[in-house]
Amino acid sequence: MHIVVCIKQVPDSAQIRVHPVTNTIMRQGVPAIVNPYDLFALEEALRLKDSFGGKVTMLCMGPPQAEEALKRCISFGADDAILVTDRAFAGADTLATSYALASAIRQIEKEQAIDLVFTGKQTIDGDTAQVGPGIAKRLSMQLLTYVSRIAELDLANRTITIERRAEGGVQLLKTRTPSLITMLENTNELRFATMPDMIRAARYPVRKWNKDDAGIEDLSKIGLKGSPTVVSKVFGPTPRAVKAEQIPVDKATPRDIAVNLIQAMFTQHPALEQDMLERAPL
Amino acid sequence: MSDAPAPRKPAGRGGRNLELPEHLKAYKGVWVFIEHDRGSVHQVSWELLGEGRMLADTLGVALSGVLLGGPDDNLTAFANEAFTHGAEACYTVRDAVLDGYRNEPFTRGLTDLVNKYRPEIVLLGATTMGRDLAGSVATTLQTGLTADCTELKIDPTSRALAATRPTFGGSLLCTIMTLAYRPQMATVRPRVMAMPKADTKRSGAIIEDTLGMVETDIVTKLLDFIPDANTSKVNLAYADVIVSGGKGLKNPENFKLIWDLAKTLGGDVGATRPVVQSGWVAAERQVGQTGKTVRPKLYIAAGISGAIQHRVGMEAADVIVAINNDPNAPIFDFAHFGIVGNAMTILPALTEAFRNHFAIRRMKAA
Ligand SMILES: Cc1cc2nc3c(=O)[nH]c(=O)nc-3n(C[C@H](O)[C@H](O)[C@H](O)COP(=O)(O)OP(=O)(O)OC[C@H]3O[C@@H](n4cnc5c(N)ncnc54)[C@H](O)[C@@H]3O)c2cc1C
Numbered sequence: 001m002h003i004v005v006c007i008k009q010v011p012d013s014a015q016i017r018v019h020p021v022t023n024t025i026m027r028q029g030v031p032a033i034v035n036p037y038d039l040f041a042l043e044e045a046l047r048l049k050d051s052f053g054g055k056v057t058m059l060c061m062g063p064p065q066a067e068e069a070l071k072r073c074i075s076f077g078a079d080d081a082i083l084v085t086d087r088a089f090a091g092a093d094t095l096a097t098s099y100a101l102a103s104a105i106r107q108i109e110k111e112q113a114i115d116l117v118f119t120g121k122q123t124i125d126g127d128t129a130q131v132g133p134g135i136a137k138r139l140s141m142q143l144l145t146y147v148s149r150i151a152e153l154d155l156a157n158r159t160i161t162i163e164r165r166a167e168g169g170v171q172l173l174k175t176r177t178p179s180l181i182t183m184l185e186n187t188n189e190l191r192f193a194t195m196p197d198m199i200r201a202a203r204y205p206v207r208k209w210n211k212d213d214a215g216i217e218d219l220s221k222i223g224l225k226g227s228p229t230v231v232s233k234v235f236g237p238t239p240r241a242v243k244a245e246q247i248p249v250d251k252a253t254p255r256d257i258a259v260n261l262i263q264a265m266f267t268q269h270p271a272l273e274q275d276m277l278e279r280a281p282l
Numbered sequence: 283m284s285d286a287p288a289p290r291k292p293a294g295r296g297g298r299n300l301e302l303p304e305h306l307k308a309y310k311g312v313w314v315f316i317e318h319d320r321g322s323v324h325q326v327s328w329e330l331l332g333e334g335r336m337l338a339d340t341l342g343v344a345l346s347g348v349l350l351g352g353p354d355d356n357l358t359a360f361a362n363e364a365f366t367h368g369a370e371a372c373y374t375v376r377d378a379v380l381d382g383y384r385n386e387p388f389t390r391g392l393t394d395l396v397n398k399y400r401p402e403i404v405l406l407g408a409t410t411m412g413r414d415l416a417g418s419v420a421t422t423l424q425t426g427l428t429a430d431c432t433e434l435k436i437d438p439t440s441r442a443l444a445a446t447r448p449t450f451g452g453s454l455l456c457t458i459m460t461l462a463y464r465p466q467m468a469t470v471r472p473r474v475m476a477m478p479k480a481d482t483k484r485s486g487a488i489i490e491d492t493l494g495m496v497e498t499d500i501v502t503k504l505l506d507f508i509p510d511a512n513t514s515k516v517n518l519a520y521a522d523v524i525v526s527g528g529k530g531l532k533n534p535e536n537f538k539l540i541w542d543l544a545k546t547l548g549g550d551v552g553a554t555r556p557v558v559q560s561g562w563v564a565a566e567r568q569v570g571q572t573g574k575t576v577r578p579k580l581y582i583a584a585g586i587s588g589a590i591q592h593r594v595g596m597e598a599a600d601v602i603v604a605i606n607n608d609p610n611a612p613i614f615d616f617a618h619f620g621i622v623g624n625a626m627t628i629l630p631a632l633t634e635a636f637r638n639h640f641a642i643r644r645m646k647a648a
Pocket residue numbers: 013014015124451527528529530531553554555556557568569570571572573574584585586587588589590591592595605606607608611623624625626
């Protein structure tokens with residue numbers, strides 16, 4: 001069995017600060033991490049490998065530094081790692097990204113047939129959840145998004161049955177492999193890296209592919225040129241003009257404070273009072 | 283549109299064409315994909331029609347809904363409801379293979395309709411269905427898609443859709459446009475846009491179309507749908523009153539004070555991400571960037587600092603009350619009423635005071 005897992009290296013957004021005056025991202029010193037959502041995809045792929053044997057290949061598009069993210073995945077037990085990196089990919093939106101990744105996956109396929117492709121649900125920096133579906137369409141693979149559980153994988157008959165999160169319930173879907181799965185978060189718990197795998201990861205020669213190695217045929221479809229969306233403006237959220245009306249707390253008991261809040265709130269919002277009166281249980 | 287338009291002047295950065303090619307100028311009108319499942323339409327579709335109406339009026343074009351469904355789906359009733367929410371027409375495709383959502387036939391259905399009728403804007407809800415479908419359709423049509431928009435406008439110079447969305451975890455906003463491709467696609471999360479007022483006098487035209495796919499063409503089979511257990515059916519996004527707690531409550535024991543107040547108000551319970559991560563409440567109660575967007579009439583936030591990732595999920599609430607012992611907590615910058623104090627003493631006092639207030643009001647009314 002051969003699984004390709006697509007990951008992205010992202011800035012740890014918990015540590016991102018925005019410059020208060022220029023509204024630019026202050027990236028300096030912000031650590032880069034594997035997109036947390038992708039780790040659920042990785043763990044699921046590793047679990048399938050535990051049950052069925054085979055190989056897990058990691059794929060990432062990004063700057064040369066993204067090699068670190070791939071090595072991290074090797075330390076958890078992935079077998080091979082490919083970094084698609086080329087200046088020509090810079091400025092790609094989700095459409096151009098899915099074109100490049102799909103093209104690289106076709107090259108990987110030439111080395112060894114692929115049964116499944118995994119991605120995370122979305123990234124924490126772009127949040128679009130569009131790259132997975134894009135890759136699936138380009139490779140004419142069956143698309144399975146928001147997968148919460150793999151119920152059955154039948155390699156001999158090339159079928160897979162999964163549970164997919166939908167609004168108000170779960171869909172049970174059965175389809176053919178190869179298919180592309182975007183894994184839902186919190187569906188599994190990432191294993192610990194073992195010492196031998198950590199050593200292997202540190203020394204692992206991540207394969208670096210430029211646009212030719214990745215089999216890019218149409219240069220107008222990658223990078224900025226291949227991106228239909230244009231970022232026209234970046235700005236900070238507008239602060240609300242007035243700050244909260246503070247309910248006086250000096251020398252007031254909690255009871256006074258509560259009563260004063262209710263007074264102030266319902267005087268200014270009589271409709272809210274009426275509404276809440278009807279809603280509150282007797 | 284698989285052949286990318288040849289570069290023309292004026293070229294943007296990176297030799298990119300930023301002008302709408304002649305053959306795409308025929309794309310006209312605003313579409314909203316109307317999402318329905320097991321007999322009811324997702325409210326986000328009506329919210330999108332409200333927003334779509336404004337876009338269509340600005341452009342001076344028609345607003346239409348798109349309904350794909352199976353033989354037993356009441357598409358006509360859904361279309362009529364769409365008219366009351368602002369649509370002038372509805373494109374409907376009814377086929378047995380469209381019974382229950384599956385990516386392949388729905389992608390085909392929506393793609394074919396777009397290619398045939400050529401709308402300039404297509405809006406979908408950012409739900410598990412809408413996002414699955416939007417990504418697939420945009421790739422098939424080779425066009426731009428902007429996810430999770432919080433504001434949609436028409437750029438006066440280019441007449442393009444200016445879609446604004448939070449980026450970098452909500453710390454910044456960016457406006458994204460699709461200038462040289464059509465249609466322009468965008469998704470919007472439930473509750474981000476206001477629900478339009480229904481006007482039952484409005485009507486519209488239903489345009490029926492066919493799919494041209496048979497079940498044997500479709501690889502993926504929907505074996506079953508397992509509805510969520512009723513107990514876990516939290517519909518926070520549509521709650522009118524929410525009492526939310528943050529890490530300032532210190533422990534799950536204190537968090538019970540949130541539940542007490544919510545119960546007294548007949549409201550729902552929300553939480554910040556760290557609270558969910560600590561396992562004090564279920565994940566579906568998380569409000570914010572990576573949780574739910576809510577739009578209640580009243581949002582009471584106790585022990586919540588007001589980080590931007592939380593704020594983006596709740597700032598559209600009509601009235602926000604914040605309880606925090608730090609007078610400089612960011613939550614006071616956007617709450618309407620503030621109490622600087624200890625949540626552990628204020629919350630029970632509020633529960634008591636609300637209960638008394640309602641009792642007195644009811645006595646007076648009787
Ligand atoms: C990519 C990303 C996505 C995120 N998505 C979300 C999201 O969807 N939703 C979300 O909520 N967060 C999200 N976060 C986390 C967010 O950045 C904040 O860390 C989080 O909202 C803070 O939660 P909090 O207010 O409960 O805790 P804290 O920031 O620790 O605040 C606790 C507050 O309680 C106050 N306090 C302490 N003791 C008391 C007391 N006795 N009485 C009253 N007040 C008291 C303190 O003054 C403080 O202001 C995300 C972060 C990242 C990086």
